Amino acid sequence: SNATYVDFVRRVKFLSKLKLNLTNVPQDGQYTFQAPDRMVNVRVASIPSRFGETYTLRLLDPVRGIVPLTQLGFPEEIHQALQELVKLPNGLILITGPTGSGKTTTLYALLNTVVGTQRNIITLEDPVEYELKGIVQSQVDTEHDYTFSSGLRSILRHDPNIILLGEIRDLETAQTAVDAALTGHLVLATLHTNSAIEAIPRLLSMGVSPYTFAPALRAILAQRLVRTLSDACRKPDAACDVADSKTYNGRMSLPELITVSPAIQSMILSSEPSQAILVQAKKEGYRTMREWGEILVKDRKTSQAEVDRVIA
Structure with missing residues (x-):
């Protein structure tokens, strides 16, 4: 009923500290509630619509959210490469993909492998999604001018070894992250692009200097989440309907x-087109998401329809 809707909206707004009197502008907020055995964070987003405000609530479980790197389903080749990359003393590592593709989960899985190794780790997020003991977690607050760019500058005064940057949204944040990577910090950051190679022209188009970006960049990981086939549907003689949700029972x-090799570094410095950089990366062993998807289909870990769905 309308009365129930009004009561629900008021309660959500109050809990997430949204402005109760505003109904015609989008708002974002969050709150936490006590589950039987842990605190759960709820991210709230609202937009005005024809018949009232529309709300989306996203549950973030701080305990279940930090998945070990070994359980994310990366191919062994990429898993080993990521483990080596996070041990680097400096540089920029980008993780790209659309919203909901598991970028933050991967970031925290990487951090979890180096917590307790005497490295000062500081995060800057919007908001802090998962709790990880042994690190400093900071959250942006735009109402008080604590943004990604200003927050990153402040973090650098605390002598961090590793910085997790929730998202690169503008030139100032991007250039500060690159400069930090060149001055003895390992920076892990996310970006919204459809593929790994697209991250390079994206940052350059923001205005980042290729003369600092090229030597700072260490790697770009792009990812999606695909549903995995159930044990029954993995059998060679199984005749499962790939459009049926019961065919799947997990994600990976x-x-x-x-x-980034010296050759790719040189190509970025020379502002060569991304397609040429992609050709060089393939010569060095790079495989596209679709190629890795074909391997998953061959190994009966997922279906071709599922691969096509996430990277169409």
Whole structure:
């Protein structure tokens, strides 16, 4: 009923500290509630619509959210490369993909492998999604001018070894992240692009200097999440309907990873087109997301329809 809707909206707005009197502009907020055995974070987003405000609530479980890197389903080749990359003393590692593709989960899985190794780790997020002991977690607050760019500058005064940057949204944040990577910090950041190679022209089009970006960049990981086939549907003689949700019973990462070699570094410096950089990356062993997807289909871990769905 309308009365129930009004009560629900008021309650959600109050809990997530949204402005109660505003109904014609989008708002974002969050709140936490006590589950039987842990605190759960709820991210709230609203938009005005024809018949009232529309709300989306996203549950973030801080305990279940941090999945070990070994359980994310990366191919062994990429898993080993990521483990080596996070041990680097400096540089920029980008993780790209659309919203809901598991970028934050991968970031925290990487951080979890180096927590307790005497490295000062600081995160800057919007908001802090998962709790990880042994690191400093900071959250942007735009109402008080604590943005990604201003927050990153402040973090650098605390002598971090590793910085997790929730998202690169503008030139100032991007250039500050690159500069930090060149001055002895390992920076892990996310970006919204459809493929790994697209991250390079995206940052350059923002205005980042290729003369600093090229030597700072270490790797770009792009990923999606694909549903995995159930045990019954993995059998060679199984005749499962790939459109039926019961065919699947889990999810795993479908990645592609570009590691930046001296040759690719030189091409970025020379502002060569991304297609030429892609050709060079393939010569060095890079596989596209679709190629990794074909391997998953061959191994009966997922279906071709599922691969096509996430990377169409």
